[in-house]
Amino acid sequence: MAQRAATTATITEPRPRERPILPPMKAERLLAELNRIRQDVPKDPKDLEWFTVHHVFCFVSYNMAAFQKYLDEAVKPEDEPEA
Numbered sequence: 001m002a003q004r005a006a007t008t009a010t011i012t013e014p015r016p017r018e019r020p021i022l023p024p025m026k027a028e029r030l031l032a033e034l035n036r037i038r039q040d041v042p043k044d045p046k047d048l049e050w051f052t053v054h055h056v057f058c059f060v061s062y063n064m065a066a067f068q069k070y071l072d073e074a075v076k077p078e079d080e081p082e083a
Contacts, residue, residue, distance in 0.1 A: 024071065024072050024075075024077075025071045025072075025075045025077075025080050026068070026071075027060075027064050027067045027068040027071055028064075030060075030067075030071070031057070031060055031061055031064070031067075034053070034056065034057050034060065035057055037053055038050075038053045038054055038057050041053055
C-alpha cells in the first residue's frame with residue numbers, strides 16, 4: 001500500500017488593521033448641511049447668494065444617487081470632516 005505524504009496547512013493570523021473601516025460619507029449629511037446654510041441666507045430670489053445656494057440644494061436633492069456615487073469615489077474616510 002502506498003503511503004500518502006502528510007499535508008500541513010498553515011493558518012496565518014489576520015493582520016491587524018491600522019484604522020477601523022468607516023462607513024462612507026452619506027449624501028444626506030451634506031444635503032442637510034447645505035439646507036442649513038440655505039436657511040441661514042435671507043430668502044431673496046434676486047440675491048445671487050440665495051439663488052445659488054437654493055438651486056444647488058434643489059439640484060443635489062434631485063440627484064442624490066449621482067451625488068452619493070461621486071462622494072463614494074472622491075472622498076476618502078481620512079478626508080471627511082469630524083462632524
